[in-house]
Amino acid sequence: MRLTPRNTLIAGAALILLVNAVALTGVYINRSGEPEARMTLSQRELGMPWDWSAAGDNSGLVLGLNWRVNDGHAVENFYADYGYHGGTPEWLDEPRMKALGFDTAPVAEGSEARRRFERTLPREVLLVLELAGPAWHQALQRARANAVRHEAARLANADSKEFAAKAKQAQEALKNEEIRNSRLFAIDAGLDRAALRAKYPDRGRFLILKAKLRPSLATQDRKTRVSGHVSELAVRRINVPHALRPQLEPVLRKPRRNGLDPDANYEATVAVGQRLEPWIEAVSVSR
Amino acid sequence: MNTHLRTPIRSEAQQRADEIAIFRAELARLEGEGVLQLDAAQGEAVRAHHAALLAAFAGAFDIDRNVQAKQLSLGMRVASFLGALALAASVFFLFYQFWGNFGEIAQVVILLGAALGSLVLTIAIQSRDASGYFTKLAGMVAFACFVLNLVMLGQIFNITPTDRALIPWAALAFLLAYTCDLRLLLAAGICCVIAFVAARVGEWGGIYWLHAGERPENFFPVAVLLFAFPQFVDHRRMTGFAAIYRIFGLLCLLVPMLVLGHWGWGSYLADYEGVSTRTIEGGYEVAGFVASALAIWLGARRQWSDTVNTGITFFVIFLYTKFFDWWWEAMPKWLFFFVLGLAAILILLVLKRLRTSGAAGGAP
Numbered sequence: 036m037r038l039t040p041r042n043t044l045i046a047g048a049a050l051i052l053l054v055n056a057v058a059l060t061g062v063y064i065n066r067s068g069e070p071e072a073r074m075t076l077s078q079r080e081l082g083m084p085w086d087w088s089a090a091g092d093n094s095g096l097v098l099g100l101n102w103r104v105n106d107g108h109a110v111e112n113f114y115a116d117y118g119y120h121g122g123t124p125e126w127l128d129e130p131r132m133k134a135l136g137f138d139t140a141p142v143a144e145g146s147e148a149r150r151r152f153e154r155t156l157p158r159e160v161l162l163v164l165e166l167a168g169p170a171w172h173q174a175l176q177r178a179r180a181n182a183v184r185h186e187a188a189r190l191a192n193a194d195s196k197e198f199a200a201k202a203k204q205a206q207e208a209l210k211n212e213e214i215r216n217s218r219l220f221a222i223d224a225g226l227d228r229a230a231l232r233a234k235y236p237d238r239g240r241f242l243i244l245k246a247k248l249r250p251s252l253a254t255q256d257r258k259t260r261v262s263g264h265v266s267e268l269a270v271r272r273i274n275v276p277h278a279l280r281p282q283l284e285p286v287l288r289k290p291r292r293n294g295l296d297p298d299a300n301y302e303a304t305v306a307v308g309q310r311l312e313p314w315i316e317a318v319s320v321s322r
Numbered sequence: 323m324n325t326h327l328r329t330p331i332r333s334e335a336q337q338r339a340d341e342i343a344i345f346r347a348e349l350a351r352l353e354g355e356g357v358l359q360l361d362a363a364q365g366e367a368v369r370a371h372h373a374a375l376l377a378a379f380a381g382a383f384d385i386d387r388n389v390q391a392k393q394l395s396l397g398m399r400v401a402s403f404l405g406a407l408a409l410a411a412s413v414f415f416l417f418y419q420f421w422g423n424f425g426e427i428a429q430v431v432i433l434l435g436a437a438l439g440s441l442v443l444t445i446a447i448q449s450r451d452a453s454g455y456f457t458k459l460a461g462m463v464a465f466a467c468f469v470l471n472l473v474m475l476g477q478i479f480n481i482t483p484t485d486r487a488l489i490p491w492a493a494l495a496f497l498l499a500y501t502c503d504l505r506l507l508l509a510a511g512i513c514c515v516i517a518f519v520a521a522r523v524g525e526w527g528g529i530y531w532l533h534a535g536e537r538p539e540n541f542f543p544v545a546v547l548l549f550a551f552p553q554f555v556d557h558r559r560m561t562g563f564a565a566i567y568r569i570f571g572l573l574c575l576l577v578p579m580l581v582l583g584h585w586g587w588g589s590y591l592a593d594y595e596g597v598s599t600r601t602i603e604g605g606y607e608v609a610g611f612v613a614s615a616l617a618i619w620l621g622a623r624r625q626w627s628d629t630v631n632t633g634i635t636f637f638v639i640f641l642y643t644k645f646f647d648w649w650w651e652a653m654p655k656w657l658f659f660f661v662l663g664l665a666a667i668l669i670l671l672v673l674k675r676l677r678t679s680g681a682a683g684g685a686p
Contacts, residue, residue, distance in 0.1 A: 040445045043501040047441045047494060051468060054490040055434055058472065062479040092415055094422030095477070136528065141595075151593060156529040156536055245482060247530050269482045277425040312480050 065308030072238040072307040073316070074166055076100075080219045081303050083287050084272060096280055096287070097272040098303065098315070101217035104265060105170050106253075121266045123253050124221055129261035135160055135224060137250050139261045149259070155250045161311070162246035162265060163223040163235055170220035178212040181205050221265055224248060228311070245269035245311055270312055273305065279318045286320050332454065332503060333561035335379040336386065342372050383452050402455040406506060409459055410466035417470055429478055433471040440464035441494075448502045461498045461507050468494050485531045488518040505562055512548065512570045519544035527590075538578030539590050545574035565628035572617055572629065576636040579610040583640070610640045622676050634673070641665060 084099040104122035129139050137155060141148035165171075182205040189195075189202035219242075225231045228243060235241035246268045253262040275283055286301055304317040349368075352358040360368065379385045386392040413436070421429055444460040451457045472487050495511030498504060520541050524534030534540045549571030552564035582589050586602030617633030620626070642662060649658050 038497075038501045040449055040501065043497055044442065044445045047445075047464075047497050048438055050490055050493055050497070051434070051437045051441065051471070054472065055430075055437075055475070058475045058479075058481065059430070061481065062475075065479075093418045094420055095418070096422060097477075148595070151595075154587065154592065156524075156533045158528055159530050270480045272477075273480050274478055277422075277429075280422070310482070312482055314480055 061310060062312075065310040065312045066306075066314065068309065070238075070306035070308055071232075071311065072242050073304065074239050074242065075302050075304050076166070076219070077302050078299050079215060080166070080217045081273070081305070096275040096284060098275060099272050100219070100268060100305075100313070102164050102219040102221060102268070103174070103217055104221045105173060121264060123251055123262045123264050126222065127224065127248075127263045127265070131224065132250060132261050132263055135226060135248065135263070137263070139250075142252070142261050149252055152250055152261070153252055157247040157249040157266060159245055159269065160224045160226060160248045161228055161231055161243050162221050162248075162268070163225075163231055164219050164242040164244060165222045165235075166240055166242075167218040168220065168222065168240065170222050171218040174216075174220070175212050178205075178209045182209040221246075224263075224265070242305075242307055242313075243311060244307065244313070273313050273315055275315055275318075279315060282320050283318050332383040332385070334559065335383045339376055339379055339385050342376065346372070381452070398453070398455050402458045403506060406459050406462035409463050413463055413466045414470055417474065421474065426478055429474070433467075433474055436467040437464070437471045440467040441498075444498060444502065454503060457502045458504050458506055461502055461504050462510075464498060465491070465495050465507060465510055483532070485518055485521040485525075488514040488521075492518065499563075500560070503561055505566055508563055508566055509570070512566065515548070516541065516544050516570065516574055519547065536588065537590055538581045538588055541574040541578045545571050545578075547571070548574060565626070568626060568629050569632050572632045572636070575613055576610060576617075576632070579606050579613060580636070580639065580643075582606040583610055584643070607640065607644065611637065614640060618673075618676070634669070638666075638669065641669075 080101050081098040082101055084097065104124040106122045106124060133139050136158060139152065142152050185202040185205035189198045192198040223231065223235070231243055247266045249264045249266055251262050251264040252259050283301060286299055289299070301318055301320045303315050305313050306316050307313045386395050424432065440460065441464045444457065444464045447460045448457040469491055472490070475481065476483060492511045492514035495507045495514060499507035499511055521531040521534045523540040523543055524537060525531050529537065548567050552567045557564040583603055583606040586592060586599030586606070589602045591597050591602050592599060614633045614637035617629050618637065621629030621633055645662060645665070649661065653661070
């Protein structure tokens, strides 16, 4: 075919239309039929990304999915509870990393081999996220125990400002855990979606989403074990449909006096489709 | 395979105009020195023929007829390049500024309309713009609109990011580049191909595609593809296209080598037990010198100035970084820079010799 202007116009227009059709067909397939999962999340799990409100040139509105992992360090580190995007879960052990396709054999061969294991680049896996399940209750219990421990230490050292400050921090962490922190926890990972769904059949409690997983080594009590760092979801931000913006925007755009501002209370029904791509179906705002 | 592509022949017209100017100057000199004297009829015939040719070229291609026009053309090329980038950025920000005010259907219609409309505009401008500068601006905007189209569809409908989007972007860039003789769009298309092939090579190794760049060797296959492509597809009628393919091919080969020469830990070879990072770095340093030298040799042999210049640039970078590693701490600064200067003189002598032997070899 000669590249005359007419031919170029036809070929270019066909390319643009075809690619748009393919993309929109994918969207249609994703949203057709009964969603793979559907759950109601609150402002604890769906928040405006930290860099979004500052993006004055962008008139769109998105919500970031806040999710967490139980990494076993939350008690020791107050700020671990604020880490919303990824971590090294306790459940991600050597057999599971093997099952996810990572070669864990070199780890036993010495320090150089362990370094080689850690330089393995991320792979895509399917991550199971549970809403307000045992993982969250465990985090809550941990925060409560932490608050009790620090309060006891404060009482035992009544004159110490340091102990008083730590007890206050522990109380704040507990309050955050009770009313603010996300209750959505990564609890499992796999490569076979059907097998994961069979294992976690409750579609209103377990989300299966694509995520990136990088091998890592976790050291605890001087013992090094094979693990993995779940770094980010393939779709990190969910667009708020135009029709739902009038309800949500005033709440989201309202300046917050502090982190516990009770005004920002809303819920959103999030569906995940056949291609594991999420979308927001409905929102409700409570004042 | 030897594919002949139908292209505008602006470059050929410009070359012919340049040759006419040179011919006229040399003829005047020969006449002045009494070596050659065309009779009046011959002189008039040549003048009339050249005038007709130049008028036709100027009408069709807006070529530069003299040195001043050439200098202005360079300025216009720079302005159109910067303008094209600025307009492309403007399209992005314009949509971002207002897209939230529309419903999803309107957003899709606007994105699709912008991509199609800018394509139509580019083709319309191309048929009226003999200079090509405005076509370049419009072509870049059309490409930006199409990129924006897919990026925003992904954002509106929360589509999983994929490297497959790079294929249609590359296809449109190549389509516009070959139709309108636009090197900027060719470079954009090549960048998409580089990203796609590197991502795929990484994916074959199990890497998530966005991390393919963390193993610089993923760029080697596309380096070979790009460098070899102009050998199989005839680009003589396209202005500088073959050179752009070769330069990008060499960049995809030599930049990873340069990186791995200092960061052996990033190599696939570091996965193998017994292969130290020092060995990998040393190997890639040597490979970098050899590859740059081969590029200079091949470029000189085939008269590809682009390949020679890229090869020389990287050879000097490899050499100077090696000198820095060896001597920056050990030598007084004056001696270090003196050695650099001597190295430059040595390179000049080698290149001069290469040029002389090339000229001798090319002499009839």
